[in-house]
Amino acid sequence: MTSLAGRTAVVTGAGQGIGEAIAGAxxxxxxxxxxxxxxxxxxxxxxxxxxxRARAAPVDVRSRASLAxxxxxxxxxxxxVNNAASTVxxxxxxxxxxxxxxxxxxxxxxxxxxxxxxxxxxxxxGWGRIVNLSSLAGQQGGAIAxxxxxxxxxxxxxxxxxxxxxxxxxxxxxxxxxxxxxxTPALAAMPPERLEAVRATxxxxxxxxPREIGALAAFLCSExxxxxxxxxxxxxxxxFMR
Ligand SMILES: NC(=O)c1ccc[n+]([C@@H]2O[C@H](COP(=O)([O-])OP(=O)(O)OC[C@H]3O[C@@H](n4cnc5c(N)ncnc54)[C@H](O)[C@@H]3O)[C@@H](O)[C@H]2O)c1
Numbered sequence: 327m328t329s330l331a332g333r334t335a336v337v338t339g340a341g342q343g344i345g346e347a348i349a350g351a352x353x354x355x356x357x358x359x360x361x362x363x364x365x366x367x368x369x370x371x372x373x374x375x376x377x378x379r380a381r382a383a384p385v386d387v388r389s390r391a392s393l394a395x396x397x398x399x400x401x402x403x404x405x406x407v408n409n410a411a412s413t414v415x416x417x418x419x420x421x422x423x424x425x426x427x428x429x430x431x432x433x434x435x436x437x438x439x440x441x442x443x444x445x446x447x448x449x450x451x452g453w454g455r456i457v458n459l460s461s462l463a464g465q466q467g468g469a470i471a472x473x474x475x476x477x478x479x480x481x482x483x484x485x486x487x488x489x490x491x492x493x494x495x496x497x498x499x500x501x502x503x504x505x506x507x508x509x510t511p512a513l514a515a516m517p518p519e520r521l522e523a524v525r526a527t528x529x530x531x532x533x534x535x536p537r538e539i540g541a542l543a544a545f546l547c548s549e550x551x552x553x554x555x556x557x558x559x560x561x562x563x564x565x566f567m568r
Pocket of ligand 1: 338339340341342343344345362363364365368385386387388408409410411412413432459460461462463504505506507508509510511512513
């Protein structure tokens, strides 16, 4: 895979879990990485572990001003990974409108704002990579997360295609990754019996590892992936096959 040396990558929600692994994979590919998170202490820990060519930055992806300030502070970016999300487990009948709005604001408006702010900067440079984190929940409805989460992740899939078409002629690709059952802090917090019940449904027989999503994201951000745009990549252990 081609190197990302000289490229600047911003990863939102990179203070833990999949975002942390994506930041690590882009860093290993040679990029300068901005580890952005609403939890600045978590972002600082990740950036310190990565070392040279990494730094932490605060961001609240619900806020256009916050995302604009983040992007104004970097050279580029060449790569934006819209990974930050709020994963809320709630029965459909119990979702309050305020919680619906907040989950949509983080998960869907955050991606819309990230694409709208970063797209023109990438277009101007004639090169860019945007990767949006969707979910199996956005394709099939969530087994664990609520309808607000699933609806936001479904929205990301069509938004990815719309932005991909807008930027396709300018050297900028936009793709989505739809993971499921990846071993992250949220998963680790589940009771062991529930975890085992979920594991038993996964055709490959195990949970996914964050580094596996990181490797896929790094490929999509590479030079070699320039012909791939508007696509959704399933990384779900075979839970959903097209
Ligand atoms: N873990 C899985 O199995 C799985 C499955 C499908 C999809 N995904 C998707 O992958 C992505 C990462 O998942 P994860 O499990 O690592 O999530 P996580 O909940 O472990 O981490 C999310 C990160 O986003 C940050 N964040 C939350 N709200 C924010 C905001 N308003 N602004 C900026 N940062 C904010 C959090 O502080 C946290 O560091 C998410 O988009 C998630 O929906 C994960």
